[in-house]
Amino acid sequence: MARKTYNIAMVSDFFFPQPGGVESHIYQLSSKLIDRGHKVIIITHAHDDRKGVRYLNNGLKVYHVPFLVIYRQATFPTVFSFFPILRNICIRERIEIVHGHGSLSSLCHEGILHARTMGLRTVFTDHSLFGFADAASILTNKLLKFILSDVDHSICVSHTCKENTVLRASLDPLMVSVIPNAVVGENFRPRDYPAPSEQGAGFRAEPSPRLLGPDDMITIVVISRLFYNKGTDLLTAAIPRILENHPNTRFIIAGSGPKAIDLEQMIETNVLQDRVEMLGPIRHEDVRDVMTRGHIYLHPSLTEAFGTVIVEAASCGLYVVCTQVGGIPEVLPSHMTTFAKPEEDDIVAATGKAITAMRAGKIRTEKFHDEVKKMYSWSNVAMRTERVYDGICGTISEEEFYGFDTSGYNNGSRIRDFALIDRLKRYYGCGIWAGKLFCLCVVVDYLFFLFLEWWFPRENIDICPDWPRKPPAKDKAQDSMKIAMSRSTSSVRGPKLDR
Structure with a gap:
C-alpha cells in the first residue's frame, strides 16, 4: 500500500537568509519531505529585499510576509492580522497540516492558533530551552501553554528539550516525540x-x-x-x-x-x-x-x-x-x-x-x-516526522502510532477535536484568569474566521498549481524497519523517538 502524502506549511519567523540551527532544520526537513512525495511550503517574514514568493531548490516555495521585526528576527505579535494572509495561503496551496517551529516565533504561534480555527491539523517543534523564574520565561511559558493546549502533537529535538517543554506547557508526555536535528554529511x-x-x-x-x-x-x-x-x-x-x-x-x-x-x-x-x-x-x-x-x-x-x-x-x-x-x-x-x-x-x-x-x-x-x-541523517528525521503526520491525521491507528492501546489511557483518544466547545474546554484549563482570556481570544478568532469566509469566499481564491511531485515509495515495511532500527541505534543516550 502506497504511503499517503500531505500538503504541509512550515511556519516560523526563523528562516533563510538569516543563519541558524532552526533555519537549517526547517530547510533540510522540508527538502527531505518533498523528496518523499509531500508538498511543502514555508511561511516566514520578509527579510530586507526578500518579499512575496520565492522558490528554492527542489521546488520549495517560500512566502515572505511583510510583518514588522522587533527583536532577534521575531515579528511583532499581532494575534489576528496574520489570519487573512494565512487563510489565503492555506486555501491557495490546499494545506492540510500547519507545522510551526520555535517558542519565540510569533508567526508560529499565531499560525497554529488560526490553523486550528480553520480545521487544519497542527504540529509544533520546540528547538529551545527556557527557565521558569524570570519574567520573560514566565510570559513565554504561559503563551506556549496557550498554543500547545490545542496542538495535535509536539516534537522536541532532545530528551532534555522534551522534559523542559512538557513542564513549561503542562503537556501530556505522550503527546511529545523526540526527533533530533541532523547534518548533511x-x-x-x-x-x-x-x-x-x-x-x-x-x-x-x-x-x-x-x-x-x-x-x-x-x-x-x-x-x-x-x-x-x-x-x-x-x-x-x-x-x-x-x-x-x-x-x-x-x-x-x-x-x-x-x-x-x-x-x-x-x-x-x-x-x-x-x-x-x-x-x-x-x-x-x-x-x-x-x-x-x-x-x-x-x-x-x-x-x-x-x-x-x-x-x-x-x-x-x-x-x-x-x-x-x-x-x-x-x-x-x-x-x-x-x-x-x-x-x-x-x-x-x-x-x-x-x-x-x-x-x-x-x-x-x-x-x-x-x-x-x-x-545523523535528514532522511531519517523526515521519515520519523512523516510518521507523526500519519498519527495525527489518522492514517495509522493510535495503537500503532503510540505503541500501545490508548483507549484506557487518560480518557482515551489522543486526537484533538475541532469542535469549538471542546477547544474552549482545553483553553479554559490554562489558568484562573489566563484561561478566560485565552477562551475569549479563541472565540474572537472563530468569529473573525466566519467573517473572512463571508467577506472573501473560498471559491474566489485561485488554487495554485502544484510543483511536480516525486512519486511516494510503496514499500512501507522498509520505512517501519528503519524507524525500529533508529530507535535502538541512532541515540547516544536512549531512543530518540521516545514518547
Missing part, C-alpha cells in the same frame, strides 16, 4: 576528505591521522551568535587565559551579535590581534571552510536544546569542547567531546586538557566524519 567533510563527485564506485575513505608536534599551531574555532545565552561572556574571559597557558594556540571566531564589541575590546586590551581572528557573520555554506581550518571546536553555551553546530564540527573532524548543559550531552559520544561546567575556570581547564591530548596524539579525529554520518 557531504557538506561537512574534513579538510582532506574527497567530495562525493570525486568518489568512484567502491570508494572507501581511508583518512590519515592529523598528528601534531609540540610546536605546531593548534587552532580553536568558535562559530556562534554572539549573545549572552551562547556563553560569549565566558568566551571573552577564557580566551586570554587559554592563550597564555598554551603559546602555540590561536582562535578563529565567526558570528555576530551584541557581545561582539566585548570580544573586540578584549582583543585590544590584551593585544591578541595576531592570535584571535574575528570573521564576523558568515553564510551557512561557508561554515565548513572555516571549521576545516581548526583542530578544536569550543562551544561555551549556557543553554542549548541540541547544538547542531557541534555535530557539524565533529563531522568536519574537529574535537569538541562544550559545556555540559541542556541536551548537549545527548548529541555526541564521549570520545568526540570534553565537557565543562558553564564556568570560566572549567572551560579553561577543559580546553587545556583537549589541547594537551591532541598534542600527545591521544585524540584521533580522522574517523569522526564517517561516525557522524551514520548517527
Whole structure:
C-alpha cells in the first residue's frame, strides 16, 4: 500500500537568509519531505529585499510576509492580522497540516492558533530551552501553554528539550516525540576528505591521522551568535587565559551579535590581534571552510536544546569542547567531546586538557566524519516526522502510532477535536484568569474566521498549481524497519523517538 502524502506549511519567523540551527532544520526537513512525495511550503517574514514568493531548490516555495521585526528576527505579535494572509495561503496551496517551529516565533504561534480555527491539523517543534523564574520565561511559558493546549502533537529535538517543554506547557508526555536535528554529511567533510563527485564506485575513505608536534599551531574555532545565552561572556574571559597557558594556540571566531564589541575590546586590551581572528557573520555554506581550518571546536553555551553546530564540527573532524548543559550531552559520544561546567575556570581547564591530548596524539579525529554520518541523517528525521503526520491525521491507528492501546489511557483518544466547545474546554484549563482570556481570544478568532469566509469566499481564491511531485515509495515495511532500527541505534543516550 502506497504511503499517503500531505500538503504541509512550515511556519516560523526563523528562516533563510538569516543563519541558524532552526533555519537549517526547517530547510533540510522540508527538502527531505518533498523528496518523499509531500508538498511543502514555508511561511516566514520578509527579510530586507526578500518579499512575496520565492522558490528554492527542489521546488520549495517560500512566502515572505511583510510583518514588522522587533527583536532577534521575531515579528511583532499581532494575534489576528496574520489570519487573512494565512487563510489565503492555506486555501491557495490546499494545506492540510500547519507545522510551526520555535517558542519565540510569533508567526508560529499565531499560525497554529488560526490553523486550528480553520480545521487544519497542527504540529509544533520546540528547538529551545527556557527557565521558569524570570519574567520573560514566565510570559513565554504561559503563551506556549496557550498554543500547545490545542496542538495535535509536539516534537522536541532532545530528551532534555522534551522534559523542559512538557513542564513549561503542562503537556501530556505522550503527546511529545523526540526527533533530533541532523547534518548533511557531504557538506561537512574534513579538510582532506574527497567530495562525493570525486568518489568512484567502491570508494572507501581511508583518512590519515592529523598528528601534531609540540610546536605546531593548534587552532580553536568558535562559530556562534554572539549573545549572552551562547556563553560569549565566558568566551571573552577564557580566551586570554587559554592563550597564555598554551603559546602555540590561536582562535578563529565567526558570528555576530551584541557581545561582539566585548570580544573586540578584549582583543585590544590584551593585544591578541595576531592570535584571535574575528570573521564576523558568515553564510551557512561557508561554515565548513572555516571549521576545516581548526583542530578544536569550543562551544561555551549556557543553554542549548541540541547544538547542531557541534555535530557539524565533529563531522568536519574537529574535537569538541562544550559545556555540559541542556541536551548537549545527548548529541555526541564521549570520545568526540570534553565537557565543562558553564564556568570560566572549567572551560579553561577543559580546553587545556583537549589541547594537551591532541598534542600527545591521544585524540584521533580522522574517523569522526564517517561516525557522524551514520548517527545523523535528514532522511531519517523526515521519515520519523512523516510518521507523526500519519498519527495525527489518522492514517495509522493510535495503537500503532503510540505503541500501545490508548483507549484506557487518560480518557482515551489522543486526537484533538475541532469542535469549538471542546477547544474552549482545553483553553479554559490554562489558568484562573489566563484561561478566560485565552477562551475569549479563541472565540474572537472563530468569529473573525466566519467573517473572512463571508467577506472573501473560498471559491474566489485561485488554487495554485502544484510543483511536480516525486512519486511516494510503496514499500512501507522498509520505512517501519528503519524507524525500529533508529530507535535502538541512532541515540547516544536512549531512543530518540521516545514518547
